Amino acid sequence: MIYRETGQFKDSYSDDQALFPIAQDRYVIYAVLFVTFVVVPMLANEYWVNAILLPFLIYSLAALGLNILTGYCGQVSLGTGGFMAVGAFSVYKLMVAFPELGFIPLVIISGFITAAVGTLFGLPSLRIKGFYLAVATLAAQFFLVWLFNKVGWFVNYNATGMITSPPMTLFGVLITGPQAPPVAKYLLCATIVAIFALAAKNLARGRLGRNWMAIRDMDIAAELIGVRPLMAKLSAFAVSSFYIGMAGALYFAVWLGSAEPTEAFDINQSFLVLFMIIIGGLGSVLGSFLGAAFLVIMPILLKNIMVDGFGTNTALAAHIEIMTIGVLIIAFLIVEPHGLARLWRIAKEKMRLWPFPY
């Protein structure tokens, strides 16, 4: 009976509208935040930050973005890699041109730039639906990557088209570049992700979120009750791209430190993020995190266990690794097509009834 809301009466709608109406959920969240911002920074070593935590956080942000578009608004997109590139190159140009603005504002500006681009490429969604749209967004993917690869201006005419993130500080602490202490990088990303995850949750439970879901579930009916498809879809594209753009900015500036468009933002990037939200759970903020965690950690985990643990040779390990991932994906989908997030909810339901299941 650890998890039950009986006895928790809500005497106002505002209580009921609260983010986590059930007390236990609130405690869980506090615990998570505590771990994220206090425990992890104390424990995490460089390997954990650079190899696991940073990619996890950054992909979570990207997944959040895509989930808004695909999970909530039902528009499947495979342009994520391209949009991340927009964010990355925007922040690069800005960092070189206006370092005085400070890193976080620059990241947010890059987000807005990406939002604009995303909205532009969202226009076809007004006519094209389903997988047709999905494949059509690949046009964005390939075009954007080509653009950044071709136009010298984006890379400040670097001979090879590589961009390297110049060192920047926040509150006097380095947060980009090789000298930056891992913990600083981690805290920066964690903070941004936490804030915007909250924002996403708010949007999702508000009017905009409902309109998105209405379009997703039955666009015709939605239009007939006064949801403007144009506004709903484009706003979804804009918000989604905003998130993905910021993710791209952090991905390049904080995590990788240098990037080349053709490799760092290729089509696999788009697929990876899409997998994350499907496995994690479409239309679920929590799902975005679970999906990212799964696809970031699982491969490394398998690799470490096999290679370091059992001394399997790297090639075989890599092959087994990819097969295992594949099998796990299928297994998950069979067990719970609605993703890890749903599994979590079911688990909670169980706990709610336990030990008296009736």
Next chain:
Amino acid sequence: MTIDNLSTEVLLRVEDVSLNFGGVKALDGVSFDIRKGEIRAIIGPNGAGKSSMLNVINGFYHPQRGTITYKGQTRNQMRPYQAASQGIARTFQNIALFKGMSTLDNIMTGRNLKMKTNLFWQALYIGPARKEELENREAAEHIIDFLDIQAIRKKPVGKLPYGLQKRVELGRALAAEPELLLLDEPMAGMNSEEKEDMSRFIIDVNLEFGTTIALIEHDMSVVMDLSDRIVVLDYGRQLADGLPGEIRANKEVIEAYLGVSHD
């Protein structure tokens, strides 16, 4: 309900509307009006063009010929959301709820047009946005009480039994506080008591909120009890238009419609 409380102010007038899909005539020169505050029934056999008529009224279909005059302004085309924003709401023949969302959210979506705060406030979920959400939650809760569906407030509608889904859909339409409410077979596939409940709701809506209602229904007894006036369609043509009594008496109608079995 009865003739005397029937105002004469016309809310909506349909004039000589024709609609065809690739040669097939769905509507052919249909003309009738709906008066403020009345319950107007549209009947006819399957494929008579009843649903098409509603779709024309709220702008989902665009008639090739004819005009629609709503609240004094005449037009022959408008986008559905414009219709909605001018106070036309509707329910659907085969339920068109947002299956992934809870009852409450469905109804809140219905209030979409009443809500104005912008993205940024919503993202913060404080100040105006929060206030707005709460106000509209209040309103939504009224409808929930009115339809007596408190129990399923948080349930995803996809899993609800048919009768309840119909009810939620009505709720979603009411949430918009419409002037004109279009009901497309609100009682299809219901058992007799569910039908009774539904009829009661419709009448209450009409009386309490003074909402004008246009309804399509097959069940003659229901139609005859509920409606103030009835228009009969058959294969897109307008067969008759009048008070329930007159329709009941109308020979043509009896032959064309009441005669034949309707399923």
Next chain:
Amino acid sequence: MIFFIEVVLSGLMAGVMYSLVALGFVLIFKASGIFNFAQGVMALFAALTLVGFMEKFGMPVWLAIAGTIVVMIALAWVIERAMLRHLINQEPIILFMATIGLAYVLEGLGDILWGSDVKLLDLGIPQGASDWMLDNFDIYIEKLEIFAAATAAIMVTILAIFFQKTSTGRALRAVADDHQAALSVGISLHTIWVIVWSVSGIVALVAGIMWGSKSGVQFSLSLIALKALPVLILGGFTSVPGAIIGGMIIGVGEKVAEVYLGPFVGGAIENWFAYMLALAFLLFRPQGLFGEKIIERV
């Protein structure tokens, strides 16, 4: 002028090569509404198996091919057993995701079984430019691609006959139109799926052979799937002729663009141009060139 013809011709040929891959997608999507992401990897897997049979077991070509076909059918059966039947009536995107899982599995399996080196695939398919064309008309066409075109033609004919004449074929179409209907006339969805996946497995083998003899059999083979996607949206996910015609349009379009437009913008525009072209088509026909019309009702 000659050169332009040349460009168009090789565009057409390249297009057919794409169509070979696209066909597999179409078959499965048509019959089960599944967007089979694994199609490319299936081509790779088939080709690997074929080469493996020939190299490791020294089988003659015909036997190796027969063997590979058997393998692909077995694969289809396993896929249906282990995966599809547990995912009946799921949303398309879930099924799509599942096929991605499948792609991963096949990718790993193929490497483990047959290794990751480049393997020569020589079935005696004519290679290199057609000297006759080159000498007489100074037009450059790959023999292999002419061969591929011919194969594609034959394959489409066979498929057409299969769909129109045979009872199984009709059953498949029934399923494509309406699952319930199909079930009601007493066709087991399971058998249907096994058949479809087998057929597209064989199509994948053909694609694998063609691309394999072009560039040697290696991992990159699985990436040709990306070349097939614009063909799909342009031709429509559900149309076999669409896959062919779409392929040709894409092929010609991207080649002409690359040769005549590329030099001015720095080249390598083929990829995105193909998608842009398809996108442009979609704006006029949201269901693709030959896809079934989408009718919205309430």
Next chain:
Amino acid sequence: MKIRNLTKTLVAALLAVPLVSGIANAYELTIPSFDYRTGPYAPNGIPFANGYGDYMNMLNARDGGINGTKLKLLPCETAYNTKRGVECYENVKNQGESGAVAIQPLSTGITYQLIPKASVDEIPIFSMGYGRTSAANGKIFPWVFNFPATYWSQATVFVQYIGEEEGGMDKLKGKKIALVYHNSAYGKEPIRTLESAAKKYGFEFMALPVDHPGQEQKATWLQIRKERPDWVLMWGWGVMNQVAIKEAASIRYPMDHFIGVWWSGSENDVLPAGEAADGYLSGAFHKPGDDFPAHRDIKKYLYDKGKGLGELDRIGEVLYNRGLVAAMWTSEAIRKAMEIHGTNEVTGKHVRDGFEALDVDEARLSELGLPDFTIPVKITCENHEGPGKAALQQWDAKKKQWIFVTDFYEPLRDITGPLIAEDSAQYAAENNVTARDCN
């Protein structure tokens, strides 16, 4: 339920990483080997990794490591993917007592990735003939070494060869040279060099990009057929090479006027084209074949005992030898480091000094059982490119082997020099690095 598993496995991950660093009895030198035995470029990655690993293991088996200190080869699969490269780097850099003593990233992307990190973690990056060309400037990039020659030097070598074939550099005027390149950072490397060479010698230069992976190059070769360049250079990788060579053959482009970079000159690249590839040229800085004492030792000490990483009959392939020569230079740098710092317990920091003082001449090569296997290399503080020389090898389809057809050319430093200065200056400016003093 699934969730619980996930958390469980998470804990496992925590344990999995330190597992290795735990075991350390005698002092061992951790030698990471960034392999790619999977993914689209595996066919090239595998032989290199085998050559690199075999040589190190052979040193262990034959002389018990370097000066008696064992080498611990630490393979890590990157799949030629930058993101996995990051994980590999973080994973290997602190393992063992020594920590990673030198890293061979084997990917331009990963190299760029590690260049800034290297100086912080004090691990030398040895990007042998690839990566960031301007890293040749030791004043700006003290931790990066890209000897024996950069792409830019190589490009100028090709230009010289072409000049010779045409009968003098002056004959280059009015000639047309095309570059078919992998549309990525790696492929774009030579463009500026060739452009300025074109300016200097007055030949016409056209660049034709090919997108990854490059199975479909019709358009590219149609353009070549139309423009009829006198020479075609190629900066290709993976399947792109095979397809390009086939296409070239099909349009009857003369193979002996088609020159590939040294990553486009392995058996993998020419074999699929069969007879048609005969006469194709490529850059090289080491000999092919297994007819060297070192190779015999590898067979004797490893393959005869079944400890070899690859297949016996593939020893001596071009990419295998490339891995081997990389291992040789790395081990020599370590040896040098031990000599300089007078200890066998060297770390990355020391090995960097070893690289910077590296001097492997003919005599030393013979001692190592690799008589004139490659060019003598001498590294200095400011010059991390070393000789910058390259030769050309030609494919003999009958014998199925590569044959050296030229001596080693000096690069045209008057062309590469300014470019390197400019590019390294830009890097220094963007990352506020100050050039160190080398005197």
